[in-house]
Amino acid sequence: MATIEKPRVKEELISGADILVQSLVNHGVETIFAYPGGCSMPLHQALTRFGDKLRTILPRHEQGGAFAAQGWARSTGQVGVCMATSGPGATNLVTAIADAKLDSIPLIAITGQVPTAVIGTDAFQETPIVEVCRGITKHHYLVTDVNDLARIVREAFVIATTGRPGPVLIDMPKNVQMDSCVPNYNEPLNLPGYKVESPKARPEQINQMAAAIKRARRPIIYAGGGVVTAEASESLRKLVDKTGIPITTTVMGLGIFPSTDPLSLDMLGMHGSIYANYAVDQADLLIALGVRFDDRVTGKVEEFCKHGKIIHVDIDASELNKNKPAHIPVCSDVKFALDELNKIVEAPEDISDWVEQCMRWKSDEPFKYNEQYQGILQQHAIRTLWEMTIEKDPVISVGVGQHQMWAAQFYKFLEPRRWLCSSGLGTMGFGLPAAMGAQAANPGRLCFDIDGDGSFLMNIQELATCVCEKLPVKVLLLNNQHLGMVVQWEDRFMQGNRAHTYLGPIDNPEWSGQGDGIGALNPEERYPNFVGIAKGFGCGAAYVDKKADLPAAIEEMIAHDGPYVLDVAAPYQEHVLPMIPGGKTVRDLIKE
Amino acid sequence: MRHVLSALVQNVPGVLAHVAGMFASRGYNIDSLAVGATEDPSLSRMTFVVVGDDNVLEQVRKQLEKIVTVVHVDDVSSQEFVERDLMLIKVRASAENRAQIHELCNIFRGKVVDVAPDQVIVEISGQEKKVESFIDLMRPFGIVELVRTGRIAMVRGVVRPAGEASSLRKVAGAKA
Numbered sequence: 001m002a003t004i005e006k007p008r009v010k011e012e013l014i015s016g017a018d019i020l021v022q023s024l025v026n027h028g029v030e031t032i033f034a035y036p037g038g039c040s041m042p043l044h045q046a047l048t049r050f051g052d053k054l055r056t057i058l059p060r061h062e063q064g065g066a067f068a069a070q071g072w073a074r075s076t077g078q079v080g081v082c083m084a085t086s087g088p089g090a091t092n093l094v095t096a097i098a099d100a101k102l103d104s105i106p107l108i109a110i111t112g113q114v115p116t117a118v119i120g121t122d123a124f125q126e127t128p129i130v131e132v133c134r135g136i137t138k139h140h141y142l143v144t145d146v147n148d149l150a151r152i153v154r155e156a157f158v159i160a161t162t163g164r165p166g167p168v169l170i171d172m173p174k175n176v177q178m179d180s181c182v183p184n185y186n187e188p189l190n191l192p193g194y195k196v197e198s199p200k201a202r203p204e205q206i207n208q209m210a211a212a213i214k215r216a217r218r219p220i221i222y223a224g225g226g227v228v229t230a231e232a233s234e235s236l237r238k239l240v241d242k243t244g245i246p247i248t249t250t251v252m253g254l255g256i257f258p259s260t261d262p263l264s265l266d267m268l269g270m271h272g273s274i275y276a277n278y279a280v281d282q283a284d285l286l287i288a289l290g291v292r293f294d295d296r297v298t299g300k301v302e303e304f305c306k307h308g309k310i311i312h313v314d315i316d317a318s319e320l321n322k323n324k325p326a327h328i329p330v331c332s333d334v335k336f337a338l339d340e341l342n343k344i345v346e347a348p349e350d351i352s353d354w355v356e357q358c359m360r361w362k363s364d365e366p367f368k369y370n371e372q373y374q375g376i377l378q379q380h381a382i383r384t385l386w387e388m389t390i391e392k393d394p395v396i397s398v399g400v401g402q403h404q405m406w407a408a409q410f411y412k413f414l415e416p417r418r419w420l421c422s423s424g425l426g427t428m429g430f431g432l433p434a435a436m437g438a439q440a441a442n443p444g445r446l447c448f449d450i451d452g453d454g455s456f457l458m459n460i461q462e463l464a465t466c467v468c469e470k471l472p473v474k475v476l477l478l479n480n481q482h483l484g485m486v487v488q489w490e491d492r493f494m495q496g497n498r499a500h501t502y503l504g505p506i507d508n509p510e511w512s513g514q515g516d517g518i519g520a521l522n523p524e525e526r527y528p529n530f531v532g533i534a535k536g537f538g539c540g541a542a543y544v545d546k547k548a549d550l551p552a553a554i555e556e557m558i559a560h561d562g563p564y565v566l567d568v569a570a571p572y573q574e575h576v577l578p579m580i581p582g583g584k585t586v587r588d589l590i591k592e
Numbered sequence: 593m594r595h596v597l598s599a600l601v602q603n604v605p606g607v608l609a610h611v612a613g614m615f616a617s618r619g620y621n622i623d624s625l626a627v628g629a630t631e632d633p634s635l636s637r638m639t640f641v642v643v644g645d646d647n648v649l650e651q652v653r654k655q656l657e658k659i660v661t662v663v664h665v666d667d668v669s670s671q672e673f674v675e676r677d678l679m680l681i682k683v684r685a686s687a688e689n690r691a692q693i694h695e696l697c698n699i700f701r702g703k704v705v706d707v708a709p710d711q712v713i714v715e716i717s718g719q720e721k722k723v724e725s726f727i728d729l730m731r732p733f734g735i736v737e738l739v740r741t742g743r744i745a746m747v748r749g750v751v752r753p754a755g756e757a758s759s760l761r762k763v764a765g766a767k768a
Contacts (some may be wrong), residue, residue, distance in 0.1 A: 134609060134610050135614070135617050142605070142606070160661060191660065192602065192635075193600075193664070194660050316658070317658075318654035318658055321650060323652060
């Protein structure tokens with residue numbers, strides 16, 4: 001007999017599915033929102049093998065899973081990860097991917113795909129999801145060889161999180177999930193065209209900024225989501241401290257500066273504060289930080305801050321001079337630029353008159369509503385929730401529409417990453433799944449979805465996820481039986497003609513705008529029965545229509561052990577004000 | 593304004609679709625597009641002719657640079673450059689006018705690359721204007737078929753200016 005061979009340490013072959021999941025674990029992913037199907041089954045089988053390191057949450061719709069991943073990402077700054085099968089599973093992710101692109105949210109979406117041998121044959125549940133998503137992802141991969149997989153996942157994380165973050169799609173054919181190889185989790189990136197290092201402001205640009213600030217007589221800071229992404233909130237507060245310059249934020253930027261600070265002019269833009277819009281209009285220096293001059297902010301862009309010099313700091317070079325030319329364009333990580341600026345910046349010579357003017361605008365024309373109203377106005381409900389919960393430092397997510405703008409106006413945020421809002425894409429149905437993802441990421445923290453009845457219905461199935469996965473999300477449902485924002489535009493611009501904006505039965509007079517407006521508040525006539533639905537899902541639920549009962553109802557919602565829906569009867573006649581109609585200027589501002 | 597942009601891209605599936613999709617979705621017009629391999633098999637070269645003002649060009653360039661698989665973008669037309677377009681043109685050529693075609697072909701430094709009893713194929717390369725004048729001259733004979741590669745371009749042998757030149761120009765422009 002020959003000598004006994006020592007068993008050779010053979011490098012172990014690992015399946016593509018296991019390599020993918022191991023890579024997620026290596027990148028610190030704690031939770032994935034994944035809905036299985038034929039072409040993603042090997043991946044789900046692998047997920048069960050990593051159950052102690054990686055929690056898999058089963059949403060009840062792929063879109064809900066992707067928005068939950070966003071809720072995770074927005075509330076923590078970490079990458080959100082979701083997964084779906086091929087075909088319809090993949091296309092159900094599309095809206096949330098586009099949403100992440102517009103709001104620059106780091107998201108990794110993994111899709112199953114039909115085996116490479118049948119790609120292009122119109123196989124069962126085949127869609128060319130990479131083709132579909134090209135324009136709405138930061139980058140995308142179709143993995144055709146298991147040997148590329150470990151590198152691709154590394155690249156995906158780098159791309160999703162560096163520079164201006166965004167969604168990355170990884171499309172995984174089923175045979176690649178089942179093929180195996182010896183993975184190298186540290187294989188070098190193959191990204192010759194991608195700069196991993198963030199651009200940094202040059203010293204002369206910092207000097208230019210400081211000089212412009214020193215000379216300014218009527219300066220204002222306009223800051224947004226880039227400050228959240230860069231974790232630059234502290235640096236921004238320091239700049240305001242050192243210079244005494246008033247600050248307004250975009251809807252993406254709520255929380256980067258405490259709304260209760262006297263120098264906070266709150267949000268600007270279409271439904272922003274009168275004082276912020278006046279201040280920007282009159283400013284001689286606009287310090288734009290991590291913003292993109294969105295049309296909902298600027299209105300008629302030529303008239304926006306017409307008399308002011310503009311400093312524009314953004315990490316994405318293509319945002320500079322895109323919508324509005326800047327006098328001092330600075331392509332930089334906003335935190336780096338702020339920290340450098342804070343080293344040398346001096347307060348402007350004398351802006352006390354200007355600050356006083358801003359304070360006067362602020363005290364003369366604050367956000368307001370009819371506090372004498374007998375029932376529950378949406379603004380009142382939000383303010384009450386704010387008063388009762390701000391001490392607990394909750395996360396607030398919203399749908400899209402009137403309730404979203406009112407929440408932006410009346411919930412006074414103090415810290416970043418507490419406000420989750422589909423801002424760029426404006427996706428109805430965002431609120432509940434985003435709150436659910438935030439709750440998964442922040443166990444023990446209060447997570448609210450302030451929602452409208454239209455938006456809530458779009459992803460209401462996620463109540464099942466909240467119950468089954470023990471995610472005690474609280475829903476403050478501002479239920480006016482209508483698509484309130486569209487109703488508002490109908491009232492303002494279309495003579496009140498109701499065009500499919502009533503959410504009840506077609507034989508109700510409200511459907512054609514012939515209702516008396518009272519029926520919508522009558523419990524008998526309201527549709528659907530959200531309390532019944534919520535209870536059917538296993539949530540706590542209650543209905544409230546009396547102003548005096550609201551605080552107790554909110555208290556009960558918070559105290560409830562588990563997810564809860566508080567159905568608040570609200571009128572649909574209320575408009576979000578102030579309002580600068582689209583494409584108009586501050587001179588067209590509607591106050592009443 | 594007509595601009596020639598040259599982009600070095602990773603030679604991976606989908607990069608052409610990505611680039612073309614970006615142009616389409618942002619409403620930029622491509623006048624001409626040529627794609628081909630480079631000396632490095634992992635990279636390809638795309639040459640675009642884009643029509644638009646300086647702001648459009650700046651955006652096109654920055655949007656191109658944002659695409660992960662785009663390695664480098666050069667505004668060739670802002671520098672001294674050489675530009676070529678290659679054309680194959682099939683023209684009716686009877687016995688009596690074949691000599692005339694041949695003569696024009698020589699003047700334009702073209703080449704007859706195929707001869708059939710009643711038609712010839714001419715290969716011609718050069719700048720857009722030259723190629724287009726040749727097409728005009730061939731019209732009377734009867735053009736049977738025409739195919740062009742699209743323009744390719746290369747900066748003449750000078751040192752490439754620093755990457756931030758264009759944004760500096762923009763700052764200066766905005767100040768003025």
